[in-house]
Amino acid sequence: xxxxxxxxxxxxxxxxxxxxxxxxxxxxxxxxxxxxxxxxxxxxxxxxxxxxxxxxxxxxxxxxxxxxxxxxxxxxxxxxxxxxxxxxxxxxxxxxxxxxxxxxxxxxxxxxxxxxxxxxxxxxxxxxxxxxxxxxxxxxxxxxxxxxxxxxx
Amino acid sequence: xxxxxxxxxxxxxxxxxxxxxxxxxxxxxxxxxxxxxxxxxxxxxxxxxxxxxxxxxxxxxxxxxxxxxxxxxxxxxxxxxxxxxxxxxxxxxxxxxxxxxxxxxxxxxxxxxxxxxxxxxxxxxxxxxxxxxxxxxxxxxxxxxxxxxxxxxxxxxxxxxxxxxxxxxxxxxxxxxxxxxxxxxxxxxxxxxxxxxxxxxxxx
Numbered sequence: 001x002x003x004x005x006x007x008x009x010x011x012x013x014x015x016x017x018x019x020x021x022x023x024x025x026x027x028x029x030x031x032x033x034x035x036x037x038x039x040x041x042x043x044x045x046x047x048x049x050x051x052x053x054x055x056x057x058x059x060x061x062x063x064x065x066x067x068x069x070x071x072x073x074x075x076x077x078x079x080x081x082x083x084x085x086x087x088x089x090x091x092x093x094x095x096x097x098x099x100x101x102x103x104x105x106x107x108x109x110x111x112x113x114x115x116x117x118x119x120x121x122x123x124x125x126x127x128x129x130x131x132x133x134x135x136x137x138x139x140x141x142x143x144x145x146x147x148x149x150x151x152x153x
Numbered sequence: 154x155x156x157x158x159x160x161x162x163x164x165x166x167x168x169x170x171x172x173x174x175x176x177x178x179x180x181x182x183x184x185x186x187x188x189x190x191x192x193x194x195x196x197x198x199x200x201x202x203x204x205x206x207x208x209x210x211x212x213x214x215x216x217x218x219x220x221x222x223x224x225x226x227x228x229x230x231x232x233x234x235x236x237x238x239x240x241x242x243x244x245x246x247x248x249x250x251x252x253x254x255x256x257x258x259x260x261x262x263x264x265x266x267x268x269x270x271x272x273x274x275x276x277x278x279x280x281x282x283x284x285x286x287x288x289x290x291x292x293x294x295x296x297x298x299x300x301x302x303x304x305x306x307x308x309x310x311x312x313x314x315x316x317x318x319x320x321x322x323x324x325x326x327x328x329x330x331x332x333x334x335x336x337x338x339x340x341x342x343x344x345x346x347x348x349x350x351x352x353x354x355x356x357x
Contacts, residue, residue, distance in 0.1 A: 042165045043165070043240075
């Protein structure tokens with residue numbers, strides 16, 4: 001039995017989130033560039049919906065924010081790691097690529113290479129996108145100053 | 154919060170759930186509409202606990218989050234239950250009377266049929282459908298059948314059923330409309346017997 005890397009849950013949540021929100025073609029291309037191992041499909045990519053929940057109000061009550069299209073897939077590598085992909089949108093190849101990457105990141109042999117060649121670039125791209133969006137939004141900010149009126153008399 | 158499933162031994166289900174599910178549904182419908190006829194239900198993947206393709210395909214097709222499934226105790230809590238929870242998202246129950254589907258390998262002592270849900274007056278269809286996994290569906294003692302869906306008579310000869318099985322079944326199904334619908338499975342073969350099918354006494 002191949003030694004699987006002991007996966008830190010928070011770390012796995014972080015890479016799954018990055019894969020889920022990235023551009024589908026970026027994920028697919030980056031995976032292709034790695035020459036990925038053969039993977040057996042346990043759950044073929046399937047498209048569905050999830051209800052996204054939020055919290056609001058002073059008491060933080062939960063409410064249904066809205067439905068979101070999600071595509072999911074589960075694969076197993078020859079080396080035994082089981083990878084799960086849940087991605088935003090309808091792209092089945094994206095879900096399968098995310099599942100394969102998730103599985104590779106659970107292998108001690110492949111972790112470093114996949115982390116540096118897939119996750120780190122996607123994370124940097126996401127940070128750049130968010131910075132650009134924040135700058136654009138900041139440029140539209142209007143500062144209101146209270147006008148002090150002259151008093152009569 | 155549900156417990157996370159251990160996916161390390163998980164096997165695949167349907168490769169194409171839509172097409173394969175529809176094809177399997179049609180076979181099950183044909184089998185149940187023509188009681189006693191032998192149908193074939195195959196599955197590319199190997200079903201856990203050796204219950205066979207037919208039983209596996211039935212559950213993949215029909216079990217979902219609204220149909221609690223009861224597994225006979227040696228099967229409960231093992232790879233089969235993980236497989237079902239993953240692919241069907243069905244609740245698993247330890248209470249036979251709450252089960253929409255029940256699965257037992259008849260090799261181990263058969264469950265008491267009276268424990269299951271026999272339906273109620275408003276919803277007789279909510280009775281348990283019992284899936285029995287047998288060593289073979291031919292070569293055993295011959296049983297003759299009569300009833301809706303059978304033109305005159307039909308004969309089946311499943312192996313691995315206890316000698317009193319048919320009389321117990323007749324007794325449990327005696328208060329029509331209540332009763333249990335049966336699916337006999339062996340490997341990729343299936344015979345369905347709705348509660349309306351009667352077994353004939355030998356020599357009648």
